[in-house]
Amino acid sequence: MQRLSAIYIAAFQADPNGKFDYALRLRQNKNGEYVSDILLFTVDSSSGQLTESPVVQARYAPNYYYTDGT
Numbered sequence: 001m002q003r004l005s006a007i008y009i010a011a012f013q014a015d016p017n018g019k020f021d022y023a024l025r026l027r028q029n030k031n032g033e034y035v036s037d038i039l040l041f042t043v044d045s046s047s048g049q050l051t052e053s054p055v056v057q058a059r060y061a062p063n064y065y066y067t068d069g070t
Contacts, residue, residue: 002048002049002050004050004052008025008026008027009023009024009025009026010024010025010026010036011023011024012024014043018043018045019042019043019045020040020041020042020043021040021041021043021050022038022039022040022041022057023038023039023041024036024037024038024039025037025038025039029061029062031062033061033062034061034062035059035060035061035062036059036060036061037056037057037058037059037060038056038057038058038059039052039053039056039057040052040053040055040057041053
C-alpha cells in the first residue's frame, strides 16, 4: 500500500491514458498570498505505484484570494 501526503492538495486528476496523475497544490506564502503548483506523478502500470516528478509542472502566484467554484 502506498501513502501520499495530501497536505495542501486541493485537487487530484488522473490522466485518461492511465500513465500520469496530476495534483493541484494550494498553499499560502508568508505574505498571505495563495500559491498554486501543478504536480505530475507517473503511474507504474504493473503496481499502480505513483512517483512524483521532481519538477513542478506549472506555478501560479501570487493570488490574493482563492475560490473553490461554489
